[in-house]
Amino acid sequence: MTGIPGTVIGRPGGSLVDAGWAKNAAVADIGRAGEQRTAAVLNDLARLPSGPTVLHDLRIPIPGFTANIDHVVVAGSRVTIIDSKVWRHGIYWTAAGRTRRGLEKIDFADKKTLPTAQAALRRHLDSRMTRDTVFGPNILAVWPAGDGALLTFAYRPQDAVVVHGRTLRRRLPRLTGAAPADPVIVQILSQLVNGTDA
Incomplete structure (x- = not known):
């Protein structure tokens, strides 16, 4: 099987345009900016000679x-899911399955969206392919909001590797791989990209 050389599909932050579910427009704008920062790093990885394929803003x-x-x-044949976050400065830490910023309990840091998304993509691909797909570790890319220090070394989300935005470029190739993509996987997943008619 010959892989597809690096390609970028979709628009980062697309689901945050006119996001009525967001707390307010400013929160949606901050989230979209975080997704675009992560996308810039991912898109550079895709542009490497024989790089992987990157898809942005997929439906689960x-x-x-x-x-x-x-x-x-x-x-x-390796699929890695990446979630982008922009969080206020502080020390994020997890104990007994609960995450806090300092002493404040932070419920949003313990959401189970990534493992749910991975299980759904696995079922989706398995129902459409005869060969196995390997899932890499889910990645939570966390960017700081503002100038304060954002420390995540003690933050332990379930089923994800936390990567501070400033180290994302260095760590990404090892976590995701950098080989050309399996064209069948790309074809199936590209139908889930928001804004496509599938």
Whole structure:
């Protein structure tokens, strides 16, 4: 099987344009900026000679499920899901399955969207392919909002690797792989990209 050389499909932050579910327009704008920062790093990876394929803003294939997948990297038959976040400065830490920023409990940091999205994509691909797909570790790319320090070394989300935005470029190739993508996987996943007619 010959892979597809690096390609970028979709628009980062597309689901945050006119996002009525967001707390307010400023929150949606901050989230969109975080997705675009992550996308810039991912798109550079895709532009490498024989790089992977990057998809932005995918629907999670679960009827009625409203959350989206911010980014997916397909390197060979390996699929990696990446969620982008922009968080206020502080020390994020997890103990007994609960995350806090300082002493404040932070419920949004313990959401199970990434493992849910991975399970749904696995079922979706398995129902359409005869060969196995390998899923890399889910990645949570966290960018700081403002100038304060954002420390995530003690933050332990379930089923994800936390990568601070400033180290994303260096760590990404090892976490996602950098090989040309399996064209069948790309064809199936591209139908989930928001804004496509599939």
